[in-house]
Amino acid sequence: MYTIFLSSAFWYKMRFMKLCREIHYIAKLYLQLVVAPAAVAMVWRWMFNSEYGIINTIFHIDAGWTTNPQLVIPTVAIVAIWSAVGYDAVLLLSGIQNISKSYYEAAGLDGCTKLQQFRYITLPMVSPTLFVVLIMRLMASLKVYDLIYMMIGEGNPALSKSQSLIYLFYRESFIKGNKGYASAIVIATVLLIGIITAVQFLGQKKWVNYEV
Numbered sequence: 633m634y635t636i637f638l639s640s641a642f643w644y645k646m647r648f649m650k651l652c653r654e655i656h657y658i659a660k661l662y663l664q665l666v667v668a669p670a671a672v673a674m675v676w677r678w679m680f681n682s683e684y685g686i687i688n689t690i691f692h693i694d695a696g697w698t699t700n701p702q703l704v705i706p707t708v709a710i711v712a713i714w715s716a717v718g719y720d721a722v723l724l725l726s727g728i729q730n731i732s733k734s735y736y737e738a739a740g741l742d743g744c745t746k747l748q749q750f751r752y753i754t755l756p757m758v759s760p761t762l763f764v765v766l767i768m769r770l771m772a773s774l775k776v777y778d779l780i781y782m783m784i785g786e787g788n789p790a791l792s793k794s795q796s797l798i799y800l801f802y803r804e805s806f807i808k809g810n811k812g813y814a815s816a817i818v819i820a821t822v823l824l825i826g827i828i829t830a831v832q833f834l835g836q837k838k839w840v841n842y843e844v
Contacts, residue, residue, distance in 0.1 A: 669715070673782030676711045680783075698783055701793040708779050708794060715779075716772065720765045727761030728754060756841040763840045767832060774825055777802065797821045 679686050680697035688695060697707045735753045744752070755762075777798040784791050786807075795803070797817055805814030
């Protein structure tokens with residue numbers, strides 16, 4: 633009789649350990665979302681510093697990551713991707729976990745490889761979640777402001793090559809005082825987001841699968 637209790641205790645212990653691991657992984661993915669964007673931008677700015685940054689120190693190079701007009705866009709993109717990858721990964725993970733295992737079992741019996749299962753089962757079944765993630769990332773990329781403001785800043789020679797529409801609105805409205813031009817930028821941004829989103833919704837019929 634005691635073996636039943638021992639087995640049950642071990643089973644619950646394993647489930648508890650698995651739960652702790654999942655919480656640990658999710659916490660690491662969500663870490664960049666919990667931290668304030670300004671703090672994230674400042675840390676990455678120090679890391680990309682051309683004089684004492686850890687990136688140049690590790691790779692023994694002398695690159696102006698935030699001052700070189702040719703490198704500033706990839707630099708800001710790296711930080712933006714790092715900041716969003718955790719949230720997007722959790723969304724896609726929840727979509728993958730909702731896929732029934734019977735599809736993979738049937739595909740395995742038919743001799744499908746892991747790559748074929750990913751191509752013909754995982755991607756089609758997770759496409760609705762992927763579609764939502766793509767729309768959110770598109771909107772976020774058009775509205776990015778804080779990373780440019782904190783990492784580049786005024787007086788930087790690479791600022792003219794790294795301005796987003798929202799940052800351009802900020803400069804025209806609050807620095808130069810050109811309210812009319814700033815309002816036009818906002819209207820153009822809203823229209824651009826609306827047009828691209830509408831195109832995505834029209835194009836989703838070709839690759840998004842809502843059938844279970």
